[in-house]
Amino acid sequence: MKIITLNDHLKSIYGTKVYKLSLSSGCTCPNRDGKLSYGGCTFCSAMGSGDFILNGIPLQQVPNVTQTTPLLPNASMLHAEYIQPDTHEQLEYAKKLVASKISANIPESERKYIAYFQSFSGTYGDNDHLRKIYTEAISDDSVVTLSIGTRPDCISDECLDLLMELNKIKPVWIELGLQTIHENTALRINRCYPLDVFEDTYSRLKAAGITVIVHMILGLPGESHEDMYASMRYLAELSPSLDGIKLHLLHILKGTKLAEEYAAAPFHIMSLEEYIEVVVNCLTILPDETVIHRMTGDGPRRLLIEPLWSLDKKNVLNRLNKAIREH
Numbered sequence: 001m002k003i004i005t006l007n008d009h010l011k012s013i014y015g016t017k018v019y020k021l022s023l024s025s026g027c028t029c030p031n032r033d034g035k036l037s038y039g040g041c042t043f044c045s046a047m048g049s050g051d052f053i054l055n056g057i058p059l060q061q062v063p064n065v066t067q068t069t070p071l072l073p074n075a076s077m078l079h080a081e082y083i084q085p086d087t088h089e090q091l092e093y094a095k096k097l098v099a100s101k102i103s104a105n106i107p108e109s110e111r112k113y114i115a116y117f118q119s120f121s122g123t124y125g126d127n128d129h130l131r132k133i134y135t136e137a138i139s140d141d142s143v144v145t146l147s148i149g150t151r152p153d154c155i156s157d158e159c160l161d162l163l164m165e166l167n168k169i170k171p172v173w174i175e176l177g178l179q180t181i182h183e184n185t186a187l188r189i190n191r192c193y194p195l196d197v198f199e200d201t202y203s204r205l206k207a208a209g210i211t212v213i214v215h216m217i218l219g220l221p222g223e224s225h226e227d228m229y230a231s232m233r234y235l236a237e238l239s240p241s242l243d244g245i246k247l248h249l250l251h252i253l254k255g256t257k258l259a260e261e262y263a264a265a266p267f268h269i270m271s272l273e274e275y276i277e278v279v280v281n282c283l284t285i286l287p288d289e290t291v292i293h294r295m296t297g298d299g300p301r302r303l304l305i306e307p308l309w310s311l312d313k314k315n316v317l318n319r320l321n322k323a324i325r326e327h
Protein backbone atom coordinates (compact mmCIF):
# COMPACT_ATOMS: atom_id res chain seq x y z
CA MET A 1 0.00 0.00 0.00
CA LYS A 2 1.38 3.38 -1.04
CA ILE A 3 -0.10 6.56 0.39
CA ILE A 4 0.20 10.10 -0.88
CA THR A 5 -0.75 12.48 1.90
CA LEU A 6 -1.79 16.04 1.18
CA ASN A 7 1.52 17.25 2.65
CA ASP A 8 3.50 14.99 0.30
CA HIS A 9 1.42 16.12 -2.63
CA LEU A 10 1.83 19.84 -1.92
CA LYS A 11 5.54 19.52 -1.17
CA SER A 12 6.06 17.78 -4.50
CA ILE A 13 4.43 20.76 -6.25
CA TYR A 14 5.64 23.73 -4.20
CA GLY A 15 8.73 22.31 -2.51
CA THR A 16 7.44 23.43 0.89
CA LYS A 17 4.65 22.89 3.34
CA VAL A 18 1.43 24.68 2.43
CA TYR A 19 -0.90 25.86 5.18
CA LYS A 20 -4.66 26.01 5.09
CA LEU A 21 -6.52 29.25 5.83
CA SER A 22 -10.07 28.46 6.91
CA LEU A 23 -12.48 31.08 5.65
CA SER A 24 -16.19 31.73 5.73
CA SER A 25 -17.99 32.32 2.43
CA GLY A 26 -20.98 33.79 4.25
CA CYS A 27 -23.15 31.26 2.41
CA THR A 28 -25.63 29.13 4.32
CA CYS A 29 -26.80 25.67 3.27
CA PRO A 30 -30.03 24.56 1.54
CA ASN A 31 -30.27 21.81 4.10
CA ARG A 32 -30.44 24.42 6.86
CA ASP A 33 -32.19 27.47 5.42
CA GLY A 34 -35.42 25.65 4.60
CA LYS A 35 -34.89 25.09 0.87
CA LEU A 36 -34.44 21.38 1.52
CA SER A 37 -34.73 21.22 5.29
CA TYR A 38 -34.19 23.29 8.43
CA GLY A 39 -32.50 20.55 10.38
CA GLY A 40 -29.34 20.04 8.36
CA CYS A 41 -27.43 16.79 8.31
CA THR A 42 -27.90 15.20 11.71
CA PHE A 43 -24.18 15.33 12.58
CA CYS A 44 -23.71 18.97 11.52
CA SER A 45 -22.95 21.47 14.25
CA ALA A 46 -24.28 25.02 14.38
CA MET A 47 -21.12 26.24 12.63
CA GLY A 48 -21.94 24.19 9.55
CA SER A 49 -18.93 21.91 9.65
CA GLY A 50 -17.72 19.60 12.39
CA ASP A 51 -14.10 20.58 12.02
CA PHE A 52 -14.28 24.30 11.47
CA ILE A 53 -10.99 25.27 13.04
CA LEU A 54 -11.85 28.84 13.96
CA ASN A 55 -15.01 27.77 15.72
CA GLY A 56 -14.98 28.84 19.33
CA ILE A 57 -11.58 30.53 19.31
CA PRO A 58 -11.97 34.09 20.61
CA LEU A 59 -10.07 36.53 18.46
CA GLN A 60 -8.34 37.91 21.56
CA GLN A 61 -6.52 34.58 21.98
CA VAL A 62 -4.82 34.86 18.61
CA PRO A 63 -1.52 36.78 18.84
CA ASN A 64 -1.60 40.31 17.42
CA VAL A 65 -5.29 40.17 16.61
CA THR A 66 -7.12 42.98 18.30
CA GLN A 67 -10.35 43.01 16.35
CA THR A 68 -13.34 42.30 18.55
CA THR A 69 -16.01 41.79 15.88
CA PRO A 70 -16.64 38.10 15.18
CA LEU A 71 -15.46 37.29 11.66
CA LEU A 72 -17.55 34.19 11.32
CA PRO A 73 -21.25 33.48 11.21
CA ASN A 74 -22.81 32.07 14.35
CA ALA A 75 -25.93 29.99 14.82
CA SER A 76 -28.20 33.04 15.12
CA MET A 77 -27.13 34.17 11.64
CA LEU A 78 -27.95 30.94 9.87
CA HIS A 79 -31.13 32.06 8.16
CA ALA A 80 -29.68 35.17 6.56
CA GLU A 81 -29.15 34.69 2.82
CA TYR A 82 -25.46 35.07 3.42
CA ILE A 83 -23.21 37.06 5.70
CA GLN A 84 -19.83 37.93 4.38
CA PRO A 85 -17.05 39.04 6.65
CA ASP A 86 -14.32 40.85 4.74
CA THR A 87 -12.14 38.28 2.94
CA HIS A 88 -8.88 40.19 3.51
CA GLU A 89 -9.57 40.44 7.25
CA GLN A 90 -10.32 36.74 7.34
CA LEU A 91 -7.11 35.92 5.47
CA GLU A 92 -5.02 37.96 7.91
CA TYR A 93 -6.80 36.45 10.90
CA ALA A 94 -6.29 32.92 9.59
CA LYS A 95 -2.61 33.61 8.82
CA LYS A 96 -2.07 34.76 12.40
CA LEU A 97 -3.77 31.63 13.64
CA VAL A 98 -1.42 29.52 11.49
CA ALA A 99 1.59 31.55 12.69
CA SER A 100 0.64 30.88 16.31
CA LYS A 101 0.89 27.14 15.65
CA ILE A 102 4.05 26.83 13.55
CA SER A 103 7.75 27.43 14.03
CA ALA A 104 8.84 31.05 13.84
CA ASN A 105 11.80 29.76 11.77
CA ILE A 106 9.59 29.70 8.71
CA PRO A 107 9.68 33.31 7.50
CA GLU A 108 6.29 34.79 6.75
CA SER A 109 7.41 35.78 3.27
CA GLU A 110 8.02 32.11 2.42
CA ARG A 111 4.70 30.75 3.64
CA LYS A 112 2.23 29.48 1.09
CA TYR A 113 -1.46 28.92 1.72
CA ILE A 114 -4.65 27.28 0.52
CA ALA A 115 -7.63 29.61 0.88
CA TYR A 116 -10.30 27.21 2.11
CA PHE A 117 -13.95 28.25 2.23
CA GLN A 118 -14.87 25.61 4.72
CA SER A 119 -18.12 26.28 6.53
CA PHE A 120 -21.62 25.48 5.27
CA SER A 121 -22.01 25.24 1.45
CA GLY A 122 -19.38 27.52 -0.05
CA THR A 123 -20.96 27.72 -3.51
CA TYR A 124 -24.52 28.36 -2.28
CA GLY A 125 -24.84 32.04 -3.07
CA ASP A 126 -25.27 34.68 -5.69
CA ASN A 127 -22.62 34.36 -8.40
CA ASP A 128 -21.49 38.00 -8.07
CA HIS A 129 -20.90 37.43 -4.37
CA LEU A 130 -19.01 34.20 -5.05
CA ARG A 131 -16.88 35.85 -7.73
CA LYS A 132 -16.01 38.65 -5.31
CA ILE A 133 -14.91 36.48 -2.41
CA TYR A 134 -13.08 33.85 -4.46
CA THR A 135 -11.25 36.55 -6.44
CA GLU A 136 -10.30 38.38 -3.25
CA ALA A 137 -8.91 35.15 -1.83
CA ILE A 138 -6.76 34.24 -4.83
CA SER A 139 -5.55 37.83 -5.24
CA ASP A 140 -3.38 37.29 -2.18
CA ASP A 141 0.08 36.42 -3.57
CA SER A 142 0.76 33.87 -0.83
CA VAL A 143 -2.43 31.92 -1.67
CA VAL A 144 -1.55 29.15 -4.13
CA THR A 145 -4.87 27.28 -4.28
CA LEU A 146 -8.55 28.01 -3.79
CA SER A 147 -10.48 25.22 -2.08
CA ILE A 148 -14.25 25.30 -1.54
CA GLY A 149 -16.30 22.91 0.56
CA THR A 150 -19.86 22.45 -0.67
CA ARG A 151 -22.75 20.11 -1.54
CA PRO A 152 -23.08 18.55 -5.01
CA ASP A 153 -26.55 20.11 -5.43
CA CYS A 154 -25.11 23.63 -5.01
CA ILE A 155 -23.04 23.99 -8.18
CA SER A 156 -25.02 25.73 -10.92
CA ASP A 157 -23.76 25.98 -14.51
CA GLU A 158 -23.02 29.66 -13.86
CA CYS A 159 -20.98 28.75 -10.79
CA LEU A 160 -19.14 26.07 -12.75
CA ASP A 161 -18.21 28.64 -15.42
CA LEU A 162 -16.81 30.85 -12.66
CA LEU A 163 -14.80 27.98 -11.18
CA MET A 164 -13.37 27.17 -14.63
CA GLU A 165 -12.39 30.79 -15.13
CA LEU A 166 -10.64 31.00 -11.75
CA ASN A 167 -8.99 27.63 -12.29
CA LYS A 168 -7.01 29.24 -15.10
CA ILE A 169 -5.54 31.72 -12.59
CA LYS A 170 -4.90 29.42 -9.62
CA PRO A 171 -5.89 25.79 -9.03
CA VAL A 172 -9.47 25.38 -7.79
CA TRP A 173 -10.44 22.44 -5.62
CA ILE A 174 -14.04 21.53 -4.86
CA GLU A 175 -14.64 19.46 -1.74
CA LEU A 176 -17.93 17.55 -1.92
CA GLY A 177 -19.55 16.25 1.26
CA LEU A 178 -20.75 12.81 0.20
CA GLN A 179 -20.25 10.97 3.53
CA THR A 180 -21.71 7.66 2.28
CA ILE A 181 -22.95 6.03 -0.94
CA HIS A 182 -25.78 4.23 0.89
CA GLU A 183 -29.21 5.80 0.40
CA ASN A 184 -30.61 4.38 3.64
CA THR A 185 -27.79 6.00 5.62
CA ALA A 186 -28.18 9.24 3.65
CA LEU A 187 -31.86 9.29 4.66
CA ARG A 188 -31.00 8.56 8.27
CA ILE A 189 -28.50 11.43 8.44
CA ASN A 190 -30.83 13.76 6.47
CA ARG A 191 -28.27 14.48 3.75
CA CYS A 192 -31.14 15.46 1.42
CA TYR A 193 -29.70 14.51 -1.94
CA PRO A 194 -29.46 11.15 -3.71
CA LEU A 195 -26.26 9.59 -5.05
CA ASP A 196 -27.06 10.40 -8.69
CA VAL A 197 -26.81 14.13 -7.86
CA PHE A 198 -23.25 13.52 -6.68
CA GLU A 199 -22.49 11.53 -9.83
CA ASP A 200 -23.78 14.26 -12.12
CA THR A 201 -21.87 17.04 -10.34
CA TYR A 202 -18.72 14.96 -10.10
CA SER A 203 -18.78 14.39 -13.89
CA ARG A 204 -19.40 18.09 -14.62
CA LEU A 205 -16.58 19.20 -12.31
CA LYS A 206 -14.09 16.71 -13.69
CA ALA A 207 -15.05 17.56 -17.30
CA ALA A 208 -14.38 21.21 -16.39
CA GLY A 209 -10.89 20.33 -15.16
CA ILE A 210 -11.62 21.05 -11.49
CA THR A 211 -9.85 19.04 -8.80
CA VAL A 212 -12.42 17.11 -6.75
CA ILE A 213 -11.98 15.97 -3.17
CA VAL A 214 -14.69 13.90 -1.48
CA HIS A 215 -15.49 13.91 2.22
CA MET A 216 -16.56 10.58 3.72
CA ILE A 217 -17.57 9.81 7.29
CA LEU A 218 -16.56 6.53 8.89
CA GLY A 219 -18.79 5.21 11.68
CA LEU A 220 -22.17 6.55 10.53
CA PRO A 221 -25.10 5.05 12.45
CA GLY A 222 -26.19 1.68 11.10
CA GLU A 223 -23.18 1.23 8.80
CA SER A 224 -21.08 -1.92 8.99
CA HIS A 225 -17.42 -2.10 8.04
CA GLU A 226 -18.50 -3.68 4.77
CA ASP A 227 -20.80 -0.71 4.05
CA MET A 228 -17.86 1.66 4.50
CA TYR A 229 -15.64 -0.49 2.28
CA ALA A 230 -18.39 -0.51 -0.39
CA SER A 231 -18.32 3.31 -0.32
CA MET A 232 -14.53 3.20 -0.81
CA ARG A 233 -14.83 0.72 -3.68
CA TYR A 234 -17.36 3.02 -5.34
CA LEU A 235 -14.95 5.97 -5.04
CA ALA A 236 -12.02 3.84 -6.21
CA GLU A 237 -13.94 3.00 -9.39
CA LEU A 238 -15.01 6.56 -10.27
CA SER A 239 -14.08 7.59 -13.77
CA PRO A 240 -12.33 9.95 -14.26
CA SER A 241 -10.51 9.06 -11.07
CA LEU A 242 -10.97 10.92 -7.83
CA ASP A 243 -8.27 13.45 -6.92
CA GLY A 244 -8.46 13.37 -3.15
CA ILE A 245 -10.38 12.14 -0.12
CA LYS A 246 -10.96 13.29 3.42
CA LEU A 247 -11.81 10.49 5.80
CA HIS A 248 -13.64 11.78 8.86
CA LEU A 249 -14.41 9.93 12.03
CA LEU A 250 -18.06 10.44 13.00
CA HIS A 251 -18.26 12.85 15.91
CA ILE A 252 -21.37 13.14 18.02
CA LEU A 253 -21.52 16.79 19.01
CA LYS A 254 -23.69 18.47 21.62
CA GLY A 255 -26.64 20.35 20.17
CA THR A 256 -26.96 18.19 17.03
CA LYS A 257 -29.82 15.94 15.95
CA LEU A 258 -27.37 13.07 16.07
CA ALA A 259 -26.75 13.73 19.77
CA GLU A 260 -30.51 13.49 20.40
CA GLU A 261 -30.69 10.27 18.38
CA TYR A 262 -27.75 8.81 20.27
CA ALA A 263 -29.22 9.76 23.66
CA ALA A 264 -32.56 8.16 22.75
CA ALA A 265 -31.12 4.99 21.22
CA PRO A 266 -27.33 4.62 21.48
CA PHE A 267 -25.73 3.09 18.40
CA HIS A 268 -22.34 1.48 17.97
CA ILE A 269 -19.35 3.79 18.40
CA MET A 270 -16.09 2.51 16.96
CA SER A 271 -13.18 1.97 19.32
CA LEU A 272 -9.77 3.40 18.39
CA GLU A 273 -8.55 -0.09 17.40
CA GLU A 274 -11.58 -0.62 15.20
CA TYR A 275 -11.19 2.80 13.57
CA ILE A 276 -7.56 2.11 12.76
CA GLU A 277 -8.47 -1.21 11.16
CA VAL A 278 -11.22 0.42 9.08
CA VAL A 279 -9.01 3.32 7.93
CA VAL A 280 -6.17 0.99 6.92
CA ASN A 281 -8.59 -1.18 4.95
CA CYS A 282 -10.13 1.89 3.29
CA LEU A 283 -6.67 3.10 2.26
CA THR A 284 -5.95 -0.32 0.81
CA ILE A 285 -9.08 -0.11 -1.36
CA LEU A 286 -8.39 3.39 -2.68
CA PRO A 287 -6.05 3.78 -5.67
CA ASP A 288 -2.46 4.76 -4.80
CA GLU A 289 -2.89 8.04 -6.73
CA THR A 290 -5.75 9.32 -4.55
CA VAL A 291 -4.35 12.06 -2.34
CA ILE A 292 -5.25 11.44 1.30
CA HIS A 293 -6.19 14.81 2.76
CA ARG A 294 -7.34 13.50 6.13
CA MET A 295 -7.55 10.26 8.05
CA THR A 296 -9.52 11.50 11.03
CA GLY A 297 -11.19 14.69 12.24
CA ASP A 298 -11.12 17.23 15.02
CA GLY A 299 -14.24 17.38 17.16
CA PRO A 300 -14.43 20.57 19.22
CA ARG A 301 -13.50 19.44 22.77
CA ARG A 302 -16.29 21.40 24.45
CA LEU A 303 -18.94 19.85 22.19
CA LEU A 304 -17.74 16.29 21.78
CA ILE A 305 -19.92 13.52 23.26
CA GLU A 306 -18.37 10.53 21.48
CA PRO A 307 -15.92 9.06 20.65
CA LEU A 308 -13.93 10.56 23.50
CA TRP A 309 -10.74 8.73 22.51
CA SER A 310 -10.55 11.04 19.49
CA LEU A 311 -9.64 13.96 21.77
CA ASP A 312 -6.09 12.61 21.93
CA LYS A 313 -5.43 13.41 18.30
CA LYS A 314 -1.69 12.90 18.60
CA ASN A 315 -2.20 9.36 19.84
CA VAL A 316 -4.75 8.64 17.10
CA LEU A 317 -2.39 9.85 14.36
CA ASN A 318 0.60 8.01 15.86
CA ARG A 319 -1.36 4.78 16.05
CA LEU A 320 -2.72 5.25 12.53
CA ASN A 321 0.72 5.96 11.08
CA LYS A 322 2.20 2.95 12.88
CA ALA A 323 -0.56 0.68 11.55
CA ILE A 324 -0.06 2.00 8.02
CA ARG A 325 3.71 1.43 8.23
CA GLU A 326 3.18 -2.12 9.53
CA HIS A 327 0.67 -2.83 6.81
Ligand code: SF4
Nearest residue numbers: 029040041044048120
Ligand atom coordinates in the same frame (compact mmCIF):
# COMPACT_ATOMS: atom_id res chain seq x y z
S1 SF4 B 1 -24.66 19.94 3.83
FE1 SF4 B 1 -22.88 20.51 5.10
S2 SF4 B 1 -23.39 22.50 6.03
FE2 SF4 B 1 -25.29 21.63 5.16
S3 SF4 B 1 -26.24 20.60 6.93
FE3 SF4 B 1 -25.04 19.04 5.83
S4 SF4 B 1 -22.99 19.04 6.80
FE4 SF4 B 1 -24.08 20.92 7.46
